[in-house]
Amino acid sequence: MTESDDSFADVKAQQPVLPRPFLGRLLHPLMENRRTLAGVLSWIGLGIVVAFIVIAVLAPILAPYPVEGPSAIVAPKLQPPSLTHLMGTDESGQDVFSRVLWGAQTSLEVMAIGVVLALAIGFPVGLYSGYSGGAVDRIILLIMDSIYAFPGLLLALLVAVMLGKGVFNIGIAITVIYIPLYYRVTRNQTLSIREETYVEAARGLGARPWTIMWSYIAYNVLVTIPVIFALSAADAILTAAGLSFLGLGIQWPTPDWGLDLSIANTFGDIGNGVWWTSFFPGLMIILLTVGLSFLGEGLNDLVNPLLKKERA
Amino acid sequence: MPRRGSLVAYGVTRLVMAFPMLLILLTVVFVVLRIIPGDPIYALYGGRAKPSVVMAQRHKLGLDQPLYLQFANYIAQVFTGNFGTSLGPIFGGQNVMDVIMQRLPATVELAVGSMLVATIIGISVGILSGINRDRIVDVVGRLYGTIIFVIPIFWLGLMLQFVFAVDLKWFPVNSRFDVSIPPPATITGLYTIDSLLKGRLDAFAVAVRHLFLPCLTLGLVLSGFFTKTVRANLLRTAGADYVEAARARGIRRRAIVMRYAFKNALIPVITVLGLEFAILFAGAVLTETTFNWNGMGLLLVNSIEVQDYPLIQGTIIVYSFIIVIISLMVDFLNGLIDPRVRY
Numbered sequence: 001m002t003e004s005d006d007s008f009a010d011v012k013a014q015q016p017v018l019p020r021p022f023l024g025r026l027l028h029p030l031m032e033n034r035r036t037l038a039g040v041l042s043w044i045g046l047g048i049v050v051a052f053i054v055i056a057v058l059a060p061i062l063a064p065y066p067v068e069g070p071s072a073i074v075a076p077k078l079q080p081p082s083l084t085h086l087m088g089t090d091e092s093g094q095d096v097f098s099r100v101l102w103g104a105q106t107s108l109e110v111m112a113i114g115v116v117l118a119l120a121i122g123f124p125v126g127l128y129s130g131y132s133g134g135a136v137d138r139i140i141l142l143i144m145d146s147i148y149a150f151p152g153l154l155l156a157l158l159v160a161v162m163l164g165k166g167v168f169n170i171g172i173a174i175t176v177i178y179i180p181l182y183y184r185v186t187r188n189q190t191l192s193i194r195e196e197t198y199v200e201a202a203r204g205l206g207a208r209p210w211t212i213m214w215s216y217i218a219y220n221v222l223v224t225i226p227v228i229f230a231l232s233a234a235d236a237i238l239t240a241a242g243l244s245f246l247g248l249g250i251q252w253p254t255p256d257w258g259l260d261l262s263i264a265n266t267f268g269d270i271g272n273g274v275w276w277t278s279f280f281p282g283l284m285i286i287l288l289t290v291g292l293s294f295l296g297e298g299l300n301d302l303v304n305p306l307l308k309k310e311r312a
Numbered sequence: 313m314p315r316r317g318s319l320v321a322y323g324v325t326r327l328v329m330a331f332p333m334l335l336i337l338l339t340v341v342f343v344v345l346r347i348i349p350g351d352p353i354y355a356l357y358g359g360r361a362k363p364s365v366v367m368a369q370r371h372k373l374g375l376d377q378p379l380y381l382q383f384a385n386y387i388a389q390v391f392t393g394n395f396g397t398s399l400g401p402i403f404g405g406q407n408v409m410d411v412i413m414q415r416l417p418a419t420v421e422l423a424v425g426s427m428l429v430a431t432i433i434g435i436s437v438g439i440l441s442g443i444n445r446d447r448i449v450d451v452v453g454r455l456y457g458t459i460i461f462v463i464p465i466f467w468l469g470l471m472l473q474f475v476f477a478v479d480l481k482w483f484p485v486n487s488r489f490d491v492s493i494p495p496p497a498t499i500t501g502l503y504t505i506d507s508l509l510k511g512r513l514d515a516f517a518v519a520v521r522h523l524f525l526p527c528l529t530l531g532l533v534l535s536g537f538f539t540k541t542v543r544a545n546l547l548r549t550a551g552a553d554y555v556e557a558a559r560a561r562g563i564r565r566r567a568i569v570m571r572y573a574f575k576n577a578l579i580p581v582i583t584v585l586g587l588e589f590a591i592l593f594a595g596a597v598l599t600e601t602t603f604n605w606n607g608m609g610l611l612l613v614n615s616i617e618v619q620d621y622p623l624i625q626g627t628i629i630v631y632s633f634i635i636v637i638i639s640l641m642v643d644f645l646n647g648l649i650d651p652r653v654r655y
Contacts, residue, residue, distance in 0.1 A: 037446075037451065142332060142333070142336065143336055145333075146332075146333045146336035146337050146340070147336070147337075147340060149333065149337075149586070149587075149590060149635060149636075149639055150337055150340070150590065150631075150632065150635055151590045151591070151593045151594035151631065151635065152590070152594060153594035153595075153597060153598070154593070154594055154597065154612075154628065154631055155340075155344075157597075157612075157616075158341065158344045158345065158624075158628060159344055161616055161624065162344060162345065234462055238462060238464055241464055242464070242465075242466070242594075242598055245464075245466045245598065245601065246597070246598070246601060246613050246616075247613070247616075247617065248616065258464075261464070261466060261467060261470070264470070265466065265470065265601070265602060270470050270473050270474045270478060270485070271473075271478060271485050273474075273478055273479075275471075275474050278467065278470045278471075279471065281467075282463075282464055282466075282467030282470070282471070285464050285467065286459075286462065286463055286464070286467070289462035290458070290459055290462055293458050293459075293461070293462050294458070297458060
């Protein structure tokens with residue numbers, strides 16, 4: 001929204017707000033605020049995220065060299081970046097550029113498993129806890145808060161040690177960190193929506209708790225989730241990369257940014273002046289997480305009504 | 313009984329409430345290590361060991377007992393500080409607690425140094441951002457806060473190593489001390505403090521040179537969080553009535569920012585400090601691995617590599633204790649500064 005539009009704010013506020021479909025609730029503020037800083041950042045973030053999804057899907061076509069199997073060793077090892085190998089080659093003589101492109105697939109897969117599972121568990125538990133209240137609520141809250149206070153990476157590391165390596169196992173390991181997060185957000189939102197007039201009306205009409213929770217409250221809680229979803233996705237990618245860096249995440253030769261950094265570190269590449277084996281995988285992690293953060297924080301500024309009020 | 317709202321009453325309440333938190337954390341660790349599919353010995357040997365060896369190890373660790381007995385033993389172990397003996401090739405036969413205590417000072421040194429870097433940079437950028445709201449300085453400051461926070465610690469560490477240690481040779485690449493000269497005699501285990509206590513300024517300089525890059529790495533990443541919190545709270549307090557009043561009395565802008573707005577903006581920063589420490593310790597594990605820094609984090613990673621189960625469990629438990637104690641201290645500090653939270 002530009003400055004001149006602000007004079008109509010009062011008039012706009014009086015208009016009835018019509019319920020919008022889920023995507024509309026997200027896209028509308030994005031479209032309307034595309035000239036503000038938060039809007040621009042959101043769009044940049046969205047662009048980066050979409051670009052990475054495209055890279056992940058098209059990796060088999062985009063990558064100039066194979067990354068698994070005996071044919072993956074395509075050049076002498078540790079060649080500096082050149083026109084034939086844009087990002088150089090690594091310890092085993094693989095093309096870093098190809099591995100970096102394929103790495104997008106691994107990263108997005110792990111992140112998706114972790115965050116979606118966390119939502120699938122944290123959301124219903126939060127809804128139940130917030131709606132029922134009382135002792136049950138307080139006990140679940142205490143447990144979730146205790147887990148939340150513990151360093152996420154250490155918790156995920158512990159689970160990863162027990163489950164072993166692999167994309168799916170690491171996805172589960174990082175789920176543990178984000179369940180308390182989704183629980184917290186859902187519960188707090190449920191607590192405030194529970195007191196809305198329309199929920200009271202439903203209760204007055206004799207709707208059962210299950211119906212109230214899922215038909216009246218769930219949707220209105222869910223619309224606040226995308227912000228948290230984007231931010232936790234960024235964190236999930238960092239954590240997964242951290243696990244791989246510590247040697248607990250993805251098994252070689254699966255291409256993975258964290259794993260490639262770990263190998264570079266183990267061989268002491270940096271000490272030998274070889275920077276390209278760690279620089280490029282790390283750069284990809286940063287680009288993707290920055291994209292997700294821009295999207296999450298931008299959306300937060302646009303959608304979060306509390307911040308809006310402060311702004312005015 | 314102390315008066316409601318007094319600092320003592322608040323402290324006691326927090327202390328009592330810390331126990332369930334600790335117990336829950338310990339239970340979570342227990343659940344993860346003992347109940348998740350399979351058992352530690354199977355996970356550690358990966359099915360390669362003979363059944364008789366596995367049985368013997370299971371018996372030695374008490375894993376063949378019923379779960380409730382295991383849990384009781386585990387809790388007893390934790391509160392008597394006896395975590396058993398190490399099974400790994402490096403520390404085999406040594407008391408787990410002793411091994412951890414040898415490594416703890418290195419982590420403390422790294423943590424304190426990083427926190428120092430994070431507070432100085434984070435709060436400065438946050439203030440600059442806050443007082444220049446929506447101007448170019450603010451935009452740069454906010455971008456800094458967002459981007460620095462999502463840079464992988466190990467990547468930043470490697471890049472700083474490349475620029476400042478390998479290329480410019482200003483600092484050593486990794487490890488805690490030079491091999492060529494002896495480290496200071498152990499008093500606290502903190503190389504910086506020990507060398508000062510012994511009056512060895514040369515050793516102090518070496519220790520600080522080794523500390524610089526790891527602390528800068530971890531501190532920079534942590535500073536993002538401070539930047540955001542300080543900025544947001546400065547904006548909030550800048551609009552407060554007492555700031556308006558100060559402005560109306562004609563007090564200079566700089567004085568208003570420092571004495572009125574900033575002081576009150578710091579209170580919520582202390583509240584999030586607990587969360588910051590959780591990130592700090594997770595980050596320390598990565599930093600220690602990157603810089604080959606001989607602390608608890610590297611100990612944990614190494615004991616995972618050699619599958620030293622008692623040492624893994626012991627390290628994680630010590631981390632849990634540290635986290636609970638720090639969150640207690642942060643709460644207490646909060647109550648000291650802001651009387652409102654005591655109720």
